[in-house]
Amino acid sequence: MCLGVPGRVVSIEGNLALVDFWGVRRSVRLDIVDEPVAIGDYILNHVGHAIRRIPAESIEETLAMYEELMAGDENDPMTADVAGEIAGAAK
Amino acid sequence: MSEDRLQFRTAATVRELAQRLARVADRPMAVMHVCGSHEQAIARFGLRATFPENLDVIMGPGCPVCVTDLPEVDEAVVLAKQGVHIASFGDMLRVPGTVQSLTDTQSDGAQIHVVYSPHQAVELAREMPDEQVVFFASGFETTAVATAAVIVDDNLPPNFSILSAHKYIPPVMEIVAEMPQTRVEGFLAAGHAATITGWGIFEEFVERHKLPVVVAGFEPADILAGLVELATLVRDRTPRVVNTFPRCVTREGNLPAQRELWRVFRTIGGQWRGIAHVPNGNLRIRDEWSHVDARKRFDIDLQSLWDYAPPRLAADCICGDIMSGIASPNDCKLFKNACTTDAPVGACMVSTEGTCRIWQQYGGGRPSLVIPSRADGAESPATGGELS
Numbered sequence: 234m235c236l237g238v239p240g241r242v243v244s245i246e247g248n249l250a251l252v253d254f255w256g257v258r259r260s261v262r263l264d265i266v267d268e269p270v271a272i273g274d275y276i277l278n279h280v281g282h283a284i285r286r287i288p289a290e291s292i293e294e295t296l297a298m299y300e301e302l303m304a305g306d307e308n309d310p311m312t313a314d315v316a317g318e319i320a321g322a323a324k
Numbered sequence: 325m326s327e328d329r330l331q332f333r334t335a336a337t338v339r340e341l342a343q344r345l346a347r348v349a350d351r352p353m354a355v356m357h358v359c360g361s362h363e364q365a366i367a368r369f370g371l372r373a374t375f376p377e378n379l380d381v382i383m384g385p386g387c388p389v390c391v392t393d394l395p396e397v398d399e400a401v402v403l404a405k406q407g408v409h410i411a412s413f414g415d416m417l418r419v420p421g422t423v424q425s426l427t428d429t430q431s432d433g434a435q436i437h438v439v440y441s442p443h444q445a446v447e448l449a450r451e452m453p454d455e456q457v458v459f460f461a462s463g464f465e466t467t468a469v470a471t472a473a474v475i476v477d478d479n480l481p482p483n484f485s486i487l488s489a490h491k492y493i494p495p496v497m498e499i500v501a502e503m504p505q506t507r508v509e510g511f512l513a514a515g516h517a518a519t520i521t522g523w524g525i526f527e528e529f530v531e532r533h534k535l536p537v538v539v540a541g542f543e544p545a546d547i548l549a550g551l552v553e554l555a556t557l558v559r560d561r562t563p564r565v566v567n568t569f570p571r572c573v574t575r576e577g578n579l580p581a582q583r584e585l586w587r588v589f590r591t592i593g594g595q596w597r598g599i600a601h602v603p604n605g606n607l608r609i610r611d612e613w614s615h616v617d618a619r620k621r622f623d624i625d626l627q628s629l630w631d632y633a634p635p636r637l638a639a640d641c642i643c644g645d646i647m648s649g650i651a652s653p654n655d656c657k658l659f660k661n662a663c664t665t666d667a668p669v670g671a672c673m674v675s676t677e678g679t680c681r682i683w684q685q686y687g688g689g690r691p692s693l694v695i696p697s698r699a700d701g702a703e704s705p706a707t708g709g710e711l712s
Contacts, residue, residue, distance in 0.1 A: 236361045236516065262443070262473065264473045264476075264584070265469055265581040265584055266580070267519070267579075267580065277516070277519075279466060279467065279470060279516070280440065280442060280443075280467055281440070281441030281444070281470060282441075282469070282470045282473055284469070284519060284520065284581065285578065288571055290571070294543070308685065309368070310364050310368075310676035310677070310681065310682060311361075311365070311368055314361070314364070314676055317414070317440050318440070320440040321441035323441075323443060323444070
């Protein structure tokens with residue numbers, strides 16, 4: 234639950250961003266993010282809110298770790314948490 | 325996927341960090357982390373097998389569901405029995421209260437809904453304007469910020485309110501540090517929570533207790549690097565705050581998020597399940613938002629619940645001792661016997677962030693295995709073998 238999940242911002246309308254999580258597109262709220270977010274940025278989503286903008290230099294390794302996590306089965310607690318964070322963004 | 329991309333946890337990096345850790349931990353020492361995600365990563369990537377014998381890495385009260393106190397679950401159960409729709413994170417539903425869990429109330433006809441975010445609970449309320457919907461909110465400050473943002477910003481429907489069981493981590497570190505029987509000589513703080521609060525928040529703690537705090541990320545190499553730093557500070561008796569996760573965590577943290585958090589919540593003292601009364605450990609909704617506070621909106625009669633049936637919590641559950649770092653799951657006679665992921669007795673076995681659940685899932689403790697040697701790069705035979 235502490236992890237959140239990274240995604241790429243596709244479009245922004247007001248304080249809502251459409252974010253792509255490995256092909257799944259969801260709405261994420263931008264009201265508590267630490268820095269201004271632009272299209273193409275990666276954010277960390279936690280329960281439907283972007284809690285930080287991921288610095289460009291750490292995007293690759295962040296995504297690599299999550300891809301490893303998502304390869305687990307549904308009983309894997311980390312896999313379940315990551316799936317839950319994607320589900321936490323609004324459809 | 326390129327080699328570079330995976331460098332943060334290549335066998336070579338992890339092995340080198342593990343060897344440095346073994347050199348630094350030159351006497352028996354115990355450190356504590358306070359984050360379920362740290363324990364998950366330690367267990368999932370088999371890191372405990374690389375820890376030196378001298379170093380005990382304990383999971384503290386880092387699972388918000390696990391430290392939610394019985395009467396807090398009872399409040400949600402009472403509301404559910406009154407016909408209120410309860411929305412909560414999935415982990416919360418099977419946690420036993422004094423008499424029942426929320427899942428138990430469903431068989432009596434109560435309306436319980438799993439949501440993945442506070443916002444989904446608001447949507448639920450919009451979909452059923454004639455029903456009362458209460459979001460039973462659990463989680464540490466990182467999650468409480470999201471609840472705060474919903475309270476402040478949403479044009480909330482009048483049938484929506486919040487029962488806050490949110491908890492605030494820094495005060496419980498004080499409690500653990502002051503426990504007379506504690507062996508903990510340093511803390512590993514969770515990177516993403518510190519993203520919100522900033523690392524500066526730990527300076528007073530370090531000053532007061534003369535115990536070092538190191539902020540660490542969640543990748544295997546991040547965790548090992550954090551532990552190397554922490555063990556060095558413990559060895560050298562140089563208590564200070566070190567941030568080994570600078571790409572996410574600043575001294576000040578996420579200021580807009582902190583503003584929302586403290587606009588909506590205040591801290592009060594309260595019991596953390598199995599641990600202690602924690603001064604300032606609970607986040608409660610401020611009076612100016614009382615129109616969305618379920619505790620103000622409803623008369624929650626706990627006594628009638630307690631009269632209705634005798635307590636049935638297993639007296640043998642030692643979740644509290646485990647979260648205080650005094651015992652490990654292997655010390656509990658229920659662990660993997662009467663208490664399993666399929667039929668949990670204590671909250672530590674319910675939540676995906678609970679120590680017992682994580683240990684049952686991945687195998688916990690210190691597996692008896694040989695760290696793969698530098699030359700052969702052989703895979704670890706236990707707990708996944710993902711170091712290579």
